[in-house]
Amino acid sequence: MSNMGKKSxxxxxxxxxxxxxxxxxxxxxxxxxxxxxxLYNHNVRNISFExxxxxxxxxxxxxxxxxxxxxxxxTTTSHLKEIARSxxxxxxxxxxxxxxxxxxxxxxxxxxxxxxxxxxxKTYIPQTKKTHIYELGLNLWTENVxxxxxxxxxxxxxxxxxxxxxxxxxxVNIELIKNITKMLMDLGSSVYEQEFETxxxxxxxxxxxxxxxxxxxxCDCGDYLKKVERCLNEExxxxxHYLDPSTEKKITSVIEKEMIENHMLxxxxxxxxxxxxxxxxxxxxxxxxxxxxxxxxxxxxxxIREVTTSHIRESLKQLLTDLxxxxxxxxxxxxxxxxxxxxxxxIISLGFNEDNFFQxxxxxxxxxxxxLNPCSPEYISLFVDDKLxxxxxxxxxxxxxxxxxxxxxxxRYLQEKDMFEKNSNPRxxxxxxxxxx
Numbered sequence: 001m002s003n004m005g006k007k008s009x010x011x012x013x014x015x016x017x018x019x020x021x022x023x024x025x026x027x028x029x030x031x032x033x034x035x036x037x038x039l040y041n042h043n044v045r046n047i048s049f050e051x052x053x054x055x056x057x058x059x060x061x062x063x064x065x066x067x068x069x070x071x072x073x074x075t076t077t078s079h080l081k082e083i084a085r086s087x088x089x090x091x092x093x094x095x096x097x098x099x100x101x102x103x104x105x106x107x108x109x110x111x112x113x114x115x116x117x118x119x120x121x122k123t124y125i126p127q128t129k130k131t132h133i134y135e136l137g138l139n140l141w142t143e144n145v146x147x148x149x150x151x152x153x154x155x156x157x158x159x160x161x162x163x164x165x166x167x168x169x170x171x172v173n174i175e176l177i178k179n180i181t182k183m184l185m186d187l188g189s190s191v192y193e194q195e196f197e198t199x200x201x202x203x204x205x206x207x208x209x210x211x212x213x214x215x216x217x218x219c220d221c222g223d224y225l226k227k228v229e230r231c232l233n234e235e236x237x238x239x240x241h242y243l244d245p246s247t248e249k250k251i252t253s254v255i256e257k258e259m260i261e262n263h264m265l266x267x268x269x270x271x272x273x274x275x276x277x278x279x280x281x282x283x284x285x286x287x288x289x290x291x292x293x294x295x296x297x298x299x300x301x302x303x304i305r306e307v308t309t310s311h312i313r314e315s316l317k318q319l320l321t322d323l324x325x326x327x328x329x330x331x332x333x334x335x336x337x338x339x340x341x342x343x344x345x346x347i348i349s350l351g352f353n354e355d356n357f358f359q360x361x362x363x364x365x366x367x368x369x370x371x372l373n374p375c376s377p378e379y380i381s382l383f384v385d386d387k388l389x390x391x392x393x394x395x396x397x398x399x400x401x402x403x404x405x406x407x408x409x410x411x412r413y414l415q416e417k418d419m420f421e422k423n424s425n426p427r428x429x430x431x432x433x434x435x436x437x
Contacts, residue, residue: 025064028055029071035116036072039109040079049116057119065124072117076137080106080144088150096158099151100179103141110137142187146195155180156199163200167207167234178242185244197247201254208258216263220273222286228259228293252296261297268307275307279347287351301357309361312344316369333375334383338406341366367413377416380407 035052038044059068083102090098114121114133121133131139145151159180166172184192208231215227232255239248267290268275278286294300319336323329344362352358370376387403 024062025059025067028059028064029067031055032059032068032116033071033075036075036109036113037079039112040105042105044112049112052116053118056117060120060124065120065128068117068120069124069128069130072113072133073136073140076113076140077144080140084145084148084151087145088148093158095154096162096176096180097173099145099155100176100183102145103179103183106137106141110134113137138187142191146184146187146191152195156195159196160199160203163238164203164207166238174242181243185246189246192244192246197244197250200243200247201250204251205254205258208255209262212259212263215259216266221267221270221275222273222278222283222289224263224267225286225289225293228255229289231255231259256296260293260300264294264297264300264303268303275304276311278351279308279311282343282347284347284350287347288353291352291355301355304352305358305361308358309365312340312362312365313369315340316365320373330379330382331386333379334407334410337366337370337410338403341406341409363413366410367415370410370413371415377414380410380414383407 032052032055035047038047056068059065083106087095087099087102111134114137117133124130125132130136146155159177162172162177166174166177181192181196184195211227211231215224219227232252235251235255236248238251239245243251270277275287275290277283278290290304291301294304316337319340320333323332323336326332341362348354348358348362373379384404384407387407
């Protein structure tokens, strides 16, 4: 077999054959410019996207990318200025609807232009560090339409007016608000904040400040807290229906400040319905609502704890005063302590979400009171003796066991446990310690 020279195959990149002449760049750009006009005028029947893509490709390949890009900016800007003039002339409530329609038209045209100039976007723009086509279209809309002085003011005012009407219970076009706020967000979070969110939060603060003042003058504490809860829920619904989710935390903070933080002490100390009234009446639902709302603001739970602790200590002091004239004070003293402990355990469980912050305060209050009274060890000892003797006399073992389990808590609060032992019957004392172990 004879030796034959091996042929080398070179695969070259595909190139469109373009006949160049002096007017090539102008002619090609004119074709693209005419197509952009057609896209904005909804005249796409005779457009060949493949041919337009090829023309854009050839302009970049033959080093006319700058002419194409600057031409795109000028042509798009011209159309957007015309759109701005049209919007400025739009009267009445149809302004936002017309703005939304024009935005949708621009967005649709922009996406088709982006497809036509895909090669430009992937090669020329990264090389020159220019703004990508779609982002460029958004920026030009912002500069020429949104930042038009007349449009800017009307857009903000009419959008806020719709939100205020919706808050007042009037029927408004929710979908329109949603579309406009989404448009602003699509243009960039800074545009959304500048043109809507900042003003929205200011107006909302004024609204909820006035609402809180009105409610606090005519409602008791429980009803006021229900209204705050409702306002928070309504704003959460607005996030779902027509506002950007990024606004939720900010508007929630506005409500918390205006309706909770600014009125904390007045609510807590409200006569005949404040925190002490809730504690005395075992109003678990109201206490739970206060707990959940106040935990949202700085020092909210601390304020509740301070008043709760003070009330518990005052109640325990009053307990001792009430029992001074009784003969069997030891029985009533311990039983009332157990009842009070049970009461506030339930409040912490059902109203304060079993929060250790409050449980510790409760334990501290009982420990303080029990050790403040020098007779506590003796009273608890006599109470235990009494219960254990009753067990021997046929009282239900389960009943005695439950009572002694509760007494164990009081016993643990005692700092002078040796005084407890000193006053106890040795045999019954062994039974009690056997139970605690």
